[in-house]
Amino acid sequence: MEKLEELKRLIEYHSDRYYNQDDPEISDFEYDELIKEFRALGGERDNVGGTVKREFREVNHDIPVLSLSDVSSKQEVSDFVEKIQRELEEVEFIVERKIDGLSVVLRYYDGILKEGITRGNGIVGESVYENLLEINSIPKEIPTKLPYLEVRGEVYISYDNFKKVNQRHEKLEKKLFANPRNCAAGTLRQLNPAIVKERNLDIYIFNLEIAEGKNFSTHTETLEWLASQNFVITPDYKTCITYDEVWNAIKNIEYLRWKLPYGIDGAVIKINNLFDREILGSTSKVPRWAIAYKYPPEQKQTIIEDIIVQVGRTGRLTPVAILKPVHLAGTSLSRAVLHNQDFISNKDIRIGDTVVVRKAGDIIPEVVSVIMDKRKENSKPYQIPDNCPICHYETDKEASHTFCTNPKCPAKSIKGIIHFVSKNAMDINSLGANCIEALVNYGYIKEIADIYSLYKYHDELIEKGIVGKKRSTEKMLIAIERSKDNDIDKLISGFGIKNVGKQSARTLATYFKDIDEIKNATYEQLINLPDFGEIITSEIINFFKLPQTISMIEELKVRGVNLTSKTNTLENDNRFSGKIFVLTGALKNITRERATEIIQSFGGKVSSSVSKKTDYVIAGENAGSKLTKAQTLGTTILSEEDFEMLIV
Ligand SMILES: NC(=O)c1ccc[n+]([C@@H]2O[C@H](COP(=O)([O-])OP(=O)(O)OC[C@H]3O[C@@H](n4cnc5c(N)ncnc54)[C@H](O)[C@@H]3O)[C@@H](O)[C@H]2O)c1
Numbered sequence: 001m002e003k004l005e006e007l008k009r010l011i012e013y014h015s016d017r018y019y020n021q022d023d024p025e026i027s028d029f030e031y032d033e034l035i036k037e038f039r040a041l042g043g044e045r046d047n048v049g050g051t052v053k054r055e056f057r058e059v060n061h062d063i064p065v066l067s068l069s070d071v072s073s074k075q076e077v078s079d080f081v082e083k084i085q086r087e088l089e090e091v092e093f094i095v096e097r098k099i100d101g102l103s104v105v106l107r108y109y110d111g112i113l114k115e116g117i118t119r120g121n122g123i124v125g126e127s128v129y130e131n132l133l134e135i136n137s138i139p140k141e142i143p144t145k146l147p148y149l150e151v152r153g154e155v156y157i158s159y160d161n162f163k164k165v166n167q168r169h170e171k172l173e174k175k176l177f178a179n180p181r182n183c184a185a186g187t188l189r190q191l192n193p194a195i196v197k198e199r200n201l202d203i204y205i206f207n208l209e210i211a212e213g214k215n216f217s218t219h220t221e222t223l224e225w226l227a228s229q230n231f232v233i234t235p236d237y238k239t240c241i242t243y244d245e246v247w248n249a250i251k252n253i254e255y256l257r258w259k260l261p262y263g264i265d266g267a268v269i270k271i272n273n274l275f276d277r278e279i280l281g282s283t284s285k286v287p288r289w290a291i292a293y294k295y296p297p298e299q300k301q302t303i304i305e306d307i308i309v310q311v312g313r314t315g316r317l318t319p320v321a322i323l324k325p326v327h328l329a330g331t332s333l334s335r336a337v338l339h340n341q342d343f344i345s346n347k348d349i350r351i352g353d354t355v356v357v358r359k360a361g362d363i364i365p366e367v368v369s370v371i372m373d374k375r376k377e378n379s380k381p382y383q384i385p386d387n388c389p390i391c392h393y394e395t396d397k398e399a400s401h402t403f404c405t406n407p408k409c410p411a412k413s414i415k416g417i418i419h420f421v422s423k424n425a426m427d428i429n430s431l432g433a434n435c436i437e438a439l440v441n442y443g444y445i446k447e448i449a450d451i452y453s454l455y456k457y458h459d460e461l462i463e464k465g466i467v468g469k470k471r472s473t474e475k476m477l478i479a480i481e482r483s484k485d486n487d488i489d490k491l492i493s494g495f496g497i498k499n500v501g502k503q504s505a506r507t508l509a510t511y512f513k514d515i516d517e518i519k520n521a522t523y524e525q526l527i528n529l530p531d532f533g534e535i536i537t538s539e540i541i542n543f544f545k546l547p548q549t550i551s552m553i554e555e556l557k558v559r560g561v562n563l564t565s566k567t568n569t570l571e572n573d574n575r576f577s578g579k580i581f582v583l584t585g586a587l588k589n590i591t592r593e594r595a596t597e598i599i600q601s602f603g604g605k606v607s608s609s610v611s612k613k614t615d616y617v618i619a620g621e622n623a624g625s626k627l628t629k630a631q632t633l634g635t636t637i638l639s640e641e642d643f644e645m646l647i648v
């Protein structure tokens with residue numbers, strides 16, 4: 001009983017992360033295993049999917065949007081087919097790709113798209129109409145003007161477009177989406193249609209639900225008609241009569257799976273005849289006339305050629321398996337994170353072992369198990385080293401993780417370096433966070449100034465492929481070279497002096513001739529600058545006194561980085577000048593501190609309470625009384641996404 005309760009709690013937790021937050025922690029495969037275990041113990045769940053976000057309009061579904069009964073074995077498919085064949089005569093089955101995205105319902109009145117709704121909990125969904133208007137593959141008007149038409153489709157994002165979104169997020173240091181499905185769901189369920197447009201979502205229509213004034217007798221007829229009305233329908237469906245044909249169609253889709261430009265997670269087997277569907281009906285959760293066959297995550301064998309240890313920004317040591325490259329789930333796989341010593345010891349993973357790998361959630365590479373029969377005789381158990389591979393200080397264990405104990409370990413300076421190259425600072429955008437982490441781990445960067453010596457390792461970097469191939473490496477080196485010429489406000493921002501944002505850096509660059517003058521500036525000189533207070537003034541003075549600052553500036557000078565102000569011609573970006581902002585609720589992509597910094601850097605002010613003087617309230621999730629007050633006062637309310645658009 002306790003086990004059942006625990007499973008239920010776990011399932012509710014993961015389901016909330018998946019449906020409501022679009023941010024799953026475990027793979028679908030693992031989730032489905034939990035469900036199976038829960039059912040095997042007699043557990044039952046009553047809800048399908050998620051809830052409606054507070055910001056969206058609730059819409060009742062005409063026809064409940066159900067889930068599909070999942071199967072994962074050949075036997076279950078054959079049971080389904082045989083059962084149906086016993087109950088009905090001359091049945092035709094349709095096998096379709098199960099596209100991995102999220103369901104939406106589209107409503108057309110007199111041929112015009114008037115409403116679009118997510119599944120929500122199956123009974124009530126949320127209107128995402130404005131966002132759907134930004135999806136090119138959804139027709140906004142169709143030739144046949146039926147009084148009412150309702151169709152269902154799957155909104156998804158292609159692998160290519162998904163990659164672009166995550167690349168942008170990486171540059172902006174925003175959280176990455178775990179997989180295309182979450183990216184599509186997260187995009188459709190945010191409040192700014194411009195973001196939907198930018199990310200290029202797509203749709204496949206897979207069902208016609210209601211068509212007033214038109215009669216159809218089969219599913220394929222509906223699909224053909226929908227295609228004639230300019231809908232993009234579920235591609236390449238197969239009509240099957242026998243069980244063998246059904247199974248072959250399922251296998252064909254599996255064979256194609258990783259060759260497609262978008263993700264699918266299974267095949268859907270439906271009955272073609274619409275009257276038969278009515279006879280069979282549905283349970284409260286799933287129709288009886290269809291099932292979904294879920295493909296197992298693709299697994300392959302490969303060899304662990306080496307185990308390297310990376311040190312992260314917090315000083316944590318992470319072992320990574322270097323694999324003999326294998327093609328898996330659509331991409332080539334050559335590394336897999338081994339997490340920590342416990343993970344390695346529990347599976348007894350050793351260098352030289354032949355292992356089974358898969359992509360968890362079809363995205364993150366994972367070592368599943370070791371094939372003991374293939375183990376080499378002289379292999380030894382693997383131990384994470386007692387010393388940090390970067391600075392050689394001793395390591396220490398905290399819970400299951402190992403950490404470098406050196407407070408000055410170069411790995412820990414990664415954060416500072418990432419800040420140094422970021423957009424508001426030196427703006428070296430081809431030097432991303434992962435790249436920096438790798439360069440630090442390989443020992444090419446120990447401190448900021450080392451960035452400007454990377455060119456010396458041109459050949460070596462290309463050969464090792466740390467930054468990528470020749471083109472990306474050279475692109476990065478050119479960007480680094482160019483940044484030497486930046487004005488000093490960018491450099492000062494890059495130093496990451498506490499409380500010195502973009503705006504204060506500009507002020508410094510406007511009032512002083514060069515870095516040397518700033519370094520030698522007196523308290524009096526600084527405090528008299530516009531908008532400079534006591535705190536920022538002392539931070540600046542202290543920063544330039546530090547021996548490491550002095551040596552860093554010296555190193556930058558030697559490497560030819562510009563230390564002279566060119567600001568006479570510079571115009572300040574004071575787009576928020578005189579505006580007062582209030583932040584409330586939880587922001588997803590940015591900390592409050594960072595948001596404050598950005599507002600100030602554009603000349604705005606941040607206040608802690610809402611009053612008549614407030615110009616904008618930025619409302620994150622679960623915003624409370626401040627939001628209510630703003631609503632009463634009629635203050636302009638911005639979502640996090642609105643704010644992001646204002647600061648680009
Ligand atoms: N990783 C996690 O933490 C987590 C949590 C909850 C759920 N999940 C995953 O979500 C899924 C369960 O979600 P579900 O209830 O939406 O059911 P489902 O995904 O198993 O099946 C139903 C959905 O399939 C979609 N679909 C795609 N192509 C289709 C086609 N050609 N015809 C008909 N439908 C098609 C529709 O949107 C439909 O609503 C499972 O895969 C589960 O693993 C994962």
Ligand SMILES: [Zn+2]
Pocket residue numbers: 311388389390391392393404405406409410411
């Ligand atoms: Zn270290």
